[in-house]
Amino acid sequence: MTPEIKALHDIAVSNYWPALAPEIGLGVVALALLALELLLPKRQLATVIPRVAILGFVAALAWTLRDWSAVWLGHELFGGLVRQTTDSQIMRVFFLVASLLVSFIATIVLPKQKAPRVEFFHVLLVATGALMLLAQSNHFVLLFVALETVTVAFYILVSYFRASPLSLEAGLKYLVMGSLSSALLLFGIVLLYGIAGNPLLAGHTAQSMNFAALGEFLRHNPDEPLALVGAALVLSGIAFKIGAVPFQIWVPDVYQGAPTPVTAFLAVSSKAAGFALLLILVRGPFLPLAQVTLPLLSIFAALSLLFGNLAALPQRNVKRLMGLSGVSHAGFLLVGVVASIARTDAVSWAPAAVYFYLFTYLLGAMAVFGVMAHVAGDADADQDFRHYAGLARKSPLLGAVLACGIGSLAGIPPLAGFIGKLLIFVAAFHARLWILLGVAIVAVVVSIYYYFGWMRAAFYEEAPPSPERAAVVPLHLGVAASLTLVSLALATVLLGVYQGPFGQWIATR
């Protein structure tokens, strides 16, 4: 073997494609949808397309679970681009479950708006694959390409209801703010790349985009100013994606204008992707920079908790409310991230607590968005407390699911959201983050007020005598929809009482 052939052989061995089978599968299904649209008669499209997409997600989920503890976990694949760990496996399952539920909500909302379906599911499949790649990236090139794919997908999805001016406005706002955040992130990456490749500094490396090599360099030079600026810019770019204060400015308008399934996708998956990245970065390459990342993230966390809750107080539009309360959930999650780097020895299970919180948020938020999809009328952006008046009487099932979802988001004791918040608080306690802990507890108390305003509308307020929507919204629930919503609510209750293997995993970390 000549050296050239040897090098190619090494690359071929390192590019182990079966490790990415679920992502490749999603890409193939996405392309197949486009082919199906050409081949099938128009009448069948409406039923076939969502089913094929959902089948694709289920197959990818099964495949990911099959390879749950594969032999290549913890090793660098694709020449250091990809590194799968237990954490990344959890996030892959998370994104698949979230996209399954987003497809479910889309099957309810898209027919109401007479919007095209094939493209929606196509973009959703591609975005999910990119999100899954993001959670296992070990290299800034793959990270940026995957993140940009997700962001472009969101530009399209947010402005998907192009007949609605609010949707287009939201798309434009997201485009401008998203580009700005991508620019910040890229500028930070470039600074890190440049400084870590400087041959005059100790520990310099030619592979400075690789997280392991970059971490090694930063261990030698924790005070390098350009590296600190770079890391701060990268974290700011990610803070945009998770909607943490002071980068939350786009949240209410975009959440309101985006179609309901896309709002759910933004709230759950986009936020979770930001936290997966944050945990990879601040516990990996940026760990030597804790003197800067720690205060920076603590400020983000405290501001998000305060701003998110106070701004949500006067909200009556439920989509804006979900957006602003999402900012405060980002604050809780940031407290968990801060705890995981404040004292890495004392609370080694803090990242697991963040993952658990993300799952409880997934269940609670998807239950609420599922109810919203049913209650919403023709105007997707106009969903207000008053539309929920008398909901529990008209449809006890929807009322019960809404109560479970909101209760979990607020953190009411027997539900999953309570355990999620409790784990974060215990982590913050062990990490001795007294101030953050105090702010978080105040935030919980405030959040109960606005969540229960919504509940009061659904349970205690009478529907107005001649509601302009009563005719538009017959609250018709299919069998599949009822089953999905009920299982979401049941999972919220179950996860609050019994954590099972998830709890064991957190305990053994």
Place this chain on the structure above:
Amino acid sequence: MSAFLFYLFATLTLGSALLVVLNRNAVSSAMSLFLAFIGMAGLFVLLEAYFLALQVMVYAGAVVVIFVFIVMLLDVDKLPRQRIDKLSKGAATIAFALMVTGVLWLFHKDQFTGPALPAEATGAVLKTYGRQLFTTYLLPMQVTGFLLLIAMIGVIVISKRTPAATAASGK
């Protein structure tokens, strides 16, 4: 010779960049932008980063053409001189002063001298770049393909006239 060329291209870049901002005719601004890109491409050639120079040239051509198209579509002839309020003026002055201080400080610390990296390692040579793109970075390359695909589909889906959209705009 190379010092002379550096100053020539640097002056060209800075001068035309200033003209982009100061010109009140939008087409002249776009043309000055083109000149600024040419100057930057020249600077990259001097650094022996031929591939980057090529990229900047392509960018100059494609993007400036789009700018000119948009200017023509919007039919802006001469923009009225906008008054800038005191707050913006003050903020801009402070930001500029901070940036100048930062750059001077970095130069003062002598961050930028040292041996040059071999061009092979940085991927500045076209052949190395192409080889890496299709071996080491094959996965991101494939993902980029999907990125472009959904971008294309997105443009179609948002700009296509659906029955629902036609009904709404017809009201």
